[in-house]
Amino acid sequence: MNDLKLMIITGLSGAGKTLAMRVFEDHGYFCVDNLPPALIPTFIELCSQSIKRISKIALVIDIRGGGFFDKLFESLKEISDLGFDYEILFLEASDEVLIKRYKESRRRHPLALEGRIVEGITSERQIMSKLREAADYIIDTSFKKPSELKEEIIMRFIEREKEEQLIINLVSFGFKQGIPLDADLIFDVRFIPNPYYIEDLRPYSGKDQKVRDFVMKWPESRQFLKMLFDMIQYLIPYYIREGKVQLVIGIGCTGGRHRSVVFANEIAAMLKASHHRVIVDHRDINKDRS
Known part of the structure; x- marks a missing residue:
């Protein structure tokens, strides 16, 4: 298989x-924003055949492409048939947060040029649902x-390119909101x-x-x-040994x-002190205020 690294960055507006694109660009990726999906196979082939060979590419693909977006899955299949591997990073956020961000930036949502922001977000979630299901990584x-x-x-x-190492993702959550679907433990x-x-x-x-x-x-x-840390260790x-690159550990209380x-914070600190790579997500920290 071709050793070109291709990251598809997508998700909600x-x-x-x-x-995300800027982070990849800062670490040596050739980045293109809003490339029409139909052009992806041709673009990838050109990059792989260029004199100064481009080996790391990040493409931002989203609904700004309008009708072109419908061709994305066809293009992804075509580049797979050509022998190129890719990964999909899908970024999302809650409706409340997205609405707040749009109001603060005073920008229009791409699908709500003449309507309410929430209507544009709802439409976009529907359009992007299949791509979200196909994503290798989802970050809220x-x-x-x-x-x-x-x-x-x-x-x-970025760091995994230097050394393959397990990433431990600690997710605090409330059982009232449901168990994290991607949790291993x-x-x-x-x-x-x-x-x-x-009360205080x-x-x-x-x-x-x-x-x-x-x-x-x-x-x-x-x-x-102590017992939990010892078990994880x-x-x-x-x-x-089994080749796992990400371990998702859910720690739940009521809310x-x-x-x-x-x-989650205590375990994270202990694991970091033992030189493990740790990410902490407090999924429901702002939900249970009743």
């Missing part, structure tokens, strides 16, 4: 595709700062005393020191943390705002 940028998204992209895609910390029932702690999250101190003051919390070499956040 306003979810961070431009930032709802609660990520630009620096955090940049760090995650570098860790997932799920741990339940609902047996720990709940800060939600302490309820407005805060597990990121706040006072909540962290409350959660970790119990003997069962400290013992479980024990399992890591076996996952690597996903207090206890699970504390434990």
